[in-house]
Amino acid sequence: MAEDKAPEVAPAKKGKLKLIILLVLVVILAVGLSVVGTLWFLGGNIPGITGEDSEEVTEQVDVFEPSTYKVLEKALVTTVQAEGRQRYAQAYLAFEANNPEALAAASKHMPLLRSRLITILGGRSFDDLQTPEGRQALADGMLEAVNGALEQEGEPPLLRVLFRNFVVQ
The missing domain is CATH 3.30.479 (Tetrahydropterin Synthase; Chain A)
Structure with missing residues (x-):
């Protein structure tokens, strides 16, 4: 009986470990996508992505003059x-x-x-x-x-x- 209980505990730990790793990856992916999405909506430059819009933004930078x-x-x-x-x-x-x-x-x-x-x-x-x-x-x-x-x-x-x-x- 002792032998039957030992193999059942090991697969349960592997399943929980896989679930924890999967959840951590999903959380990291969600955080990364939210940061990239926020930068995109705010018109910021996303590192590694260049395009026509980023060049136009750098040309149109005005200095703020308070009233x-x-x-x-x-x-x-x-x-x-x-x-x-x-x-x-x-x-x-x-x-x-x-x-x-x-x-x-x-x-x-x-x-x-x-x-x-x-x-x-x-x-x-x-x-x-x-x-x-x-x-x-x-x-x-x-x-x-x-x-x-x-x-x-x-x-x-x-x-x-x-x-x-x-x-x-």
């Missing part, structure tokens, strides 16, 4: 017309630029810029200022006016005019 901001402390307040009534519009603004010289130029020419901004704001209708599209068009118009004034003065342009607060009543 800087100039907050206008005083609000722009003006009247707007709405169906024969006089309404008020108030806007707190900030300028965005990736060139600090543009913000310095904006500070230098602030009286001219405020005058143009108030003219743009006062020229809009009350109904337009109540819609998101109308406010976006206002911001775009303000940016064109500010950049036009800065261009006339030989200064670099701004990237965006941002609303910090906007009220119409």
